[in-house]
Amino acid sequence: MTTYVIKRFLLMILTLIGMSILIFVLLRLVPGNIVDILFDSAGMVDPAQKKEIEAELGLDRPIPVQYFAWIGGMLQGDLGYSYVSELPTIDELAPRLPITFKLAALALFFSILFGVPLGVISAVKQDTWLDYTLRVISLSGLSLPSFWLGLLILMAFVAWAGFIPIYTEPPETLWDELLLYSVPAAAVGFRSSALIMRLTRSSMLEIMRQDYIRTARSKGASENAINYHHALKNAVLPVVTIIGIEAAFLIGGLIVTETVFNIPGMARFLVEAIQWRDYPIVQNLVMIIALVTVLVNFAVDLLYAALDPRIRYSD
């Protein structure tokens, strides 16, 4: 187990280093930097002035130097300054991260709450009308763009409730907060629950074909005992691994959903920063997203290996 953990850990570090290089190089491919944008919008054309600002922002240094300056700063907890607001990146990100994490947690909660039980029902009632209905619903869940679902929910609120549940000011009580976040979280969670449902269903069906289930049945165990005592326990195991994929899935959904619901979280901020070529914000945010995804997957791998010893030996 220890070798497995160390191996996984080193791979994770390697992935993160690779990610930082990739993202850094990609952002330097962008035609035009922040200075160009500022100059275009301000109508300034003096090249000397432009050079000056570039030097001030450190954009005139060679790319490897810029890269190591970024990494060095990051390791010391210094994430640089936003080009746009000129505030430290940390101060820009600090209020936004919790919002997105709360949304993601709520969405994950919704998706497990609906996904796992519905997937089990679908598998147990395989090839009945109930199974078909659930499968069509889950497939349509995967087909609806989450931003459109968000827009539809907003329209429904406008039409029937007479108000729009979008973010205007920070919520004061916990209840307000829950109310405010649960609508967008449901919009994102619907898609994710569809994914979880499909995977739970196929994992459950896989297990139900195993010999030991047949043995249990031939020994006279009741269908309920077989489904819930023998099959479900083992079927849930692979579902755990999905949570890793789910993390990536949720962040993708949140990017558009935060935009729709006007939520000042980090996902919407990423889009704004990309549009502004605000390198320090973009590269740090992308690294945070990569870190979260990689850490979740690392945790899931360890959990899975702990639960199922076969994994450690086959890898």
Add this chain to the structure above:
Amino acid sequence: MANMQPEASYDAELTRAGANLDGWWSRVAHLARRFPLGAAGGVIAIVFVLSAIFADVIAPYDPLQTSAASSLSPPGAEHMMGADMMGRDVYSRIIHGARISLAVGIASTLLGGLLGVLVGLMSGYLLGWFDLIMQRVMDIMQALPLLVMALVMAAALGPSLENTIIAISIPLVPNVARVIRSTTLSIRELPFVEAARAAGMSEMRIALLHVLPNTISPFIVLATAQLGAAILTEASLSFLGLGVPEPHPSWGRMLSESAAEYMRVAPWLVIFPGIAISLVVFGTNLLGDALRDALDPRQRNG
């Protein structure tokens, strides 16, 4: 993977099931009966492909033609699905939008798929250093969600139709590469590959003539599944303003233009483009599921 069966087994299975395999049509009819949901998906996909191809004939208006008189006019006799702020016909824009959506979706799936097959085949066949490095590169690319990767790529490349295709195709590579690599690994151990080697065939010919053709069915299954993801990603990128630029009518951008401002007064601007996106993705997903069941019996549920 070890008990791979030859291609012909599916036909044999159909015949055993009493299927009439005499003509192409009867075969299609049989498959449609056997996979009703997949057939429905196929029909949806075909309708969208046809409307993309014949957009100029089907669309009643020029999708770019503005008209002050019909600004925000609701769905009715003149404009089936209403008109937007600039008086452009929503129905015509959706029909033409199918072109963009399908072109970007199919092109990026094919490009990403092609690169993925190349990387996967070489990784699984050459192994060693190449495989090790490629595996790590794929790890890195998978550390970011599809949309985030595509967003950064789209921003890095700048807005254009071609760049949107590239931005979506690159994040699709790792999935394909992994599946093709593991398929290659299992195929290269099979007796017929050994036989080809014993007969003195060169490694290159073995890889291209024996291993590659056997990766086609997992590739088709995966590509159909990714087509939906690619179309959704294009819609999201365009919705965020980083996708296909004007003047191409894109479903995602139709939603972002209309959403915030006209949601109250012109809900048809939100409803119809969204239905178009959902329906085409739903169709490819249904088709993908059925193809997986048909071509990859090991994954079949039940």
